[in-house]
Amino acid sequence: MSEHVSSPRFYFLIFAALIVLTGVTVWVAEIDLGAANDVVALTIAVTKALLVMIFFMHLRHSTRLTVLTALAGFFWLAILILITMSDYVSRGVILPVPGK
Amino acid sequence: MSSVAADPHAVHAHAQHHPSLAHQFDNLDQQRESSTLGMWIFLVTEIMFFGGLFTAYVIYRSQFSAAFQAASHHLNVIMGGANTAVLILSSLTMAMAIWAAQVNRRKLIVVFLILTMLLGATFLGVKYFEYKEKFTHHLVPGPNFEFDGPDPQHAQIFFSLYFIMTGLHALHMIIGIGVLTWLAVLSWKGRFNSEYHNPLECAGLYWHFVDIVWIFLFPLLYLLGAHAH
Numbered sequence: 222m223s224e225h226v227s228s229p230r231f232y233f234l235i236f237a238a239l240i241v242l243t244g245v246t247v248w249v250a251e252i253d254l255g256a257a258n259d260v261v262a263l264t265i266a267v268t269k270a271l272l273v274m275i276f277f278m279h280l281r282h283s284t285r286l287t288v289l290t291a292l293a294g295f296f297w298l299a300i301l302i303l304i305t306m307s308d309y310v311s312r313g314v315i316l317p318v319p320g321k
Numbered sequence: 322m323s324s325v326a327a328d329p330h331a332v333h334a335h336a337q338h339h340p341s342l343a344h345q346f347d348n349l350d351q352q353r354e355s356s357t358l359g360m361w362i363f364l365v366t367e368i369m370f371f372g373g374l375f376t377a378y379v380i381y382r383s384q385f386s387a388a389f390q391a392a393s394h395h396l397n398v399i400m401g402g403a404n405t406a407v408l409i410l411s412s413l414t415m416a417m418a419i420w421a422a423q424v425n426r427r428k429l430i431v432v433f434l435i436l437t438m439l440l441g442a443t444f445l446g447v448k449y450f451e452y453k454e455k456f457t458h459h460l461v462p463g464p465n466f467e468f469d470g471p472d473p474q475h476a477q478i479f480f481s482l483y484f485i486m487t488g489l490h491a492l493h494m495i496i497g498i499g500v501l502t503w504l505a506v507l508s509w510k511g512r513f514n515s516e517y518h519n520p521l522e523c524a525g526l527y528w529h530f531v532d533i534v535w536i537f538l539f540p541l542l543y544l545l546g547a548h549a550h
Contacts, residue, residue, distance in 0.1 A: 224350075224353065226420065226423045226424065229420060232416045235413075236410065239409045239412075243402065243539075246539075246540055246544065247398065250540070251547050251548055252548055253548040258548065262540040262541075262544060263540070265540070269533075273529050273532060273536070274529070277412050277416045277529045278526055278529045278530075283357060284357075284358070287354070287357055287358050290358060291364075291365070293365065294361075294365035294368040294369070298375075301373070301376050302375070302379055305376055306379060309383060
């Protein structure tokens with residue numbers, strides 16, 4: 222069979238990295254960095270999600286079609302959030318909001 | 322019977338046909354790739370399902386950030402953090418269950434699946450105590466909601482999102498434990514081996530996805546108020 226088999230030791234290393242990153246995100250949240258708190262927290266969360274997807278969910282050894290499908294999901298999520306927020310943050314910038 | 326044995330092609334075709342290979346697939350590799358792709362397409366719909374709630378969170382957070390920060394401070398970081406570790410550990414045991422199938426260790430598959438289910442149940446147990454604490458402290462949105470911080474009306478939106486998002490996540494965990502129970506029985510019966518374990522792989526993808534949802538929920542819900550005391 223062509224399926225790749227990772228070693229238990231490798232899976233444990235990924236697990237250890239995820240636990241360390243969880244500790245880091247709790248520790249950093251205690252420090253007041255202003256708006257950068259969100260940036261750091263989300264960067265760590267995305268890193269953890271990528272570790273889970275690439276190694277635990279075997280995307281590293283999946284077909285390109287499967288990888289593209291996974292990416293498409295997050296791409297559509299980005300469209301949902303970015304276009305919605307481009308409306309919310311720009312309201313009243315060009316024209317006044319009626320009733321305000 | 323004798324006519325089948327007399328036909329060398331019939332005997333050959335039968336020997337080639339793996340008992341776990343469905344008729345519409347050419348071979349086990351094609352079958353495995355198809356089931357993985359199908360599961361990912363389902364997970365994409367799940368990304369959009371949770372994505373709507375994450376978008377609602379982003380909108381309200383951008384409008385009422387002070388209320389969200391004060392409300393977040395009322396969540397229990399110790400319990401949330403411990404639960405994050407429990408869920409990550411359950412992802413490890415889930416990955417190990419598939420590894421056990423890949424190396425033909427039937428009993429180890431069952432052991433790792435049971436460990437995964439126990440860790441999932443531990444997560445839900447901690448969640449129960451967290452929810453109970455919110456009810457005791459009148460932090461559940463509704464007529465009994467009491468909030469001594471600033472902007473209680475919008476703090477209520479934070480707690481609404483908290484209960485909907487963690488509740489939907491917990492529902493996914495309960496469904497996951499149900500699926501794993503069924504797969505543990507099949508594994509015990511010897512249905513999975515190094516050549517065929519697609520159902521385990523798909524359940525694993527689902528379990529890891531639920532873990533990823535929590536990886537985002539934990540900082541977005543629990544850690545907003547951590548530096549504001």
